[in-house]
Amino acid sequence: MEKIIKGIAYVLGDKIDTDQIIPAEHLVYSMSDESEARKYGQFALSGVPAEEAGLPAGNQPFIDGDEFESRYGIIIGGGNFGCGSSREHAPYALNKAGVKAIIAESYARIFYRNSVDGGFLVPYESMEKLNDSIRTGDELEIDMQKNELRNLSRNTMHRLRPLGDVLPIIEAGGLFEYARKSGMI
Amino acid sequence: MGMTITEKILAKSAGKSSVAPGESIWLNVDTLMTHDVCGPPTIAIWKKEFGTKAEIWDKNKLVIFPDHYIFTENEHANRNVQVLREFAGEQQLPNYYDVGTERYKGVCHVALAEEGYNLPGTVLIGTDSHSCTSGAFGLFSTGVGNTDAAFILGTGKIWEKVPESMKFIFEGELPEYLTAKDLILQILGDITTDGATYRAMEFDGEAVYSLNMDERMTLTNMAIEAGGMNGIIAADEKTETYVKARTNREYEIFNSDGDARYHSSYHYDCRELEPVVAKPHSPDNRGTVREVQGTELTKCYIGSCTGGKLSDFTASAKILINQKVRVPTFVVPATTEVAAQLEQETLKGISIKEILEKAGCIIAQSSCAACLGGPMDTTGRAVDKDVVISTTNRNFPGRMGSKQSEVYLASPLTVAASAVRGVITDPREFLI
C-alpha cells in the first residue's frame, strides 16, 4: 500500500449524502463490465447542487464534460460524509473517478465500512474543520505513516485521526484480501 | 454489569457470554436480505472472490426481494431483476420473491416482517440502509454494502463494532393527531443526522408499546436517518402474536437489564408533542406543521417502507374520507399484501382503497417507486421545482428525483390533511 497519497483537493460541505455522491437513477449500470462501470465515475458527485460543488467558489464541476475520471484525487468534506443509503456504488463511484482518499470530520457508518471493506478509498477523519481552510484545487499530500495532511499550496499541516481497527483491512486492500491473509477464507 | 438488548443479541451471535461497546466482534448472521439494486453487484463480488463453484453458506437464510426499480421500461433496471432471477434459479433459492409472479411482494423491509423473517433475538443484515427497520421485532438488524454482503454469502459472518446504546423513552398516551412518524422526526430534530452514528437506538416507554407493529417499524426504520447502526424495540405480546401468525421459526426474546449502560437517554411526554415535518433538505430539519402551514404544494406522496404500511393508509383515510385532494396525490402500498389489505380493511363501512380512490388519489403498484426517485418513468417522481410533502424517510437534495424540488417529510395524517387543502396543513384541523 502507498504510504503517501498525493492529489488535488476537491472541497465539499457537510452531509454529503449518497444521493449526491451517485444519484439513484444511475445505480443500474453493471459494475463488472468496464464500459458500463466507468459511468459510475462519470456521474460521481453529480448530485451535488452546483453552488456547493467545489468550495469555496462553487460551480466547479468534479468531472469535466463527458470525462469518466476527475482531476481531483482527494476529497475534503465536513461532517457526516456519506450519510443516506447503503449503496456501495457511492465509494465505488468515487474510486472509479480516481479519488484515492477522503478527509472528513465524520462519516456515516455504512459509507465508511464500504470504503474500507471494498478497498475503494481511504477514509480519514480530520481533527479539525478543514473544508473552510483548504480550497478546491490545492495540492495535497497525505502521509499515512505520520497521519498527517500537508497542503503544499498553502504550506500548512493538519493532523489526522489514526485509522485504528480498520488499518489492517485498508493495508490488505479490502475485506477479502484481509480475510485471505489472516486465514479466514 | 448489565447489558442492553443490543449487546445481548450481539453476544449471543458472536458466541460470547458478554460484549462491551467498542469491542470488534465477528457475528454469525441469521438472515441476509438483498434486493435488485445491491443484489447483482453482491452476487458478482461473491462469484469473483469465492469462485464460480462456490456454495452459499445457507440458502435458507438468504432472502431476496426485487423492489426498487420494478415497474419501469428502463432496460438496465430490468436486467438487474433478470440477474436475480437467474441466480435464484441456478442456486435453487427458496426465498426469492420474483416480479410478475404471485410471490412478488414489494418493499423489502415490510415484506421481511410479513413473511416471518423478523425473528426476535436474531441478527439480520441487509444490503439496504433501512434494514434497521426489522429491529422493531426485538432483533439486531443493520445495513451493509455489497462487499460485506458477498462476504456473508460465502461465510455467514460479518465484523461489527459493538455499538453504545441510546435510549428514547416516550411516556403518556399518543394523541390521535400524532403518529410514530412525528415521534421519530422529533428525535431527529433533537439529535440530528449524525446524532446516533455507530450507536444503537433503543425505543421504550408506554407510548412505544401502545403502537402496533407497523408503527413500531416506522420508528426503527428511520434510525439510520440519525446515523444509527440499529434501531430496536424489545419484543412483547404484540410482537409474538404477529410473528407466530406468520412463521413457526424459532426465536428468543431479550430485554435490556435494569443496570445496563447507555450513552444517553431522552425522555418525551407525548402530550407535549405536536405534528412536525422535516423541511427541505434534511430529515433533521424539523419544524412544527404550524410553522410551515400554508406552504403551497404541487405533489403529495404516501408510500415507502416508512409510510406505505397499512396503518399509514388507515391514518390517511381518517382524513381523506369524503374529501377531495387538491394536488396530485400518489399512494404506493409498500407490498402486495398491504395493497390487498386496503381492499379488506374498512372505515365507516367503506374500504380504505375506495376512500383513497374517491378522494382522487392515484394508487400505484407496490414497490419503492419515487421514494428514491428512480428511473424517469417512475410513478410520483419529483420533477423540476416540485414542492412535495411525503411520508417517506429522506429529503436530501434530489432524493425523490429532482435536485430543484423541495421535499417535506411528514406523518400520513399531515400529508393527507395537506393533500385536501393543497397547502401544508395541520391534521388537527380535521381531527379535533
Ligand code: SF4
Ligand atoms: S421504500 Fe425507499 S427507503 Fe424504503 S427500501 Fe425502498 S427506496 Fe429504500
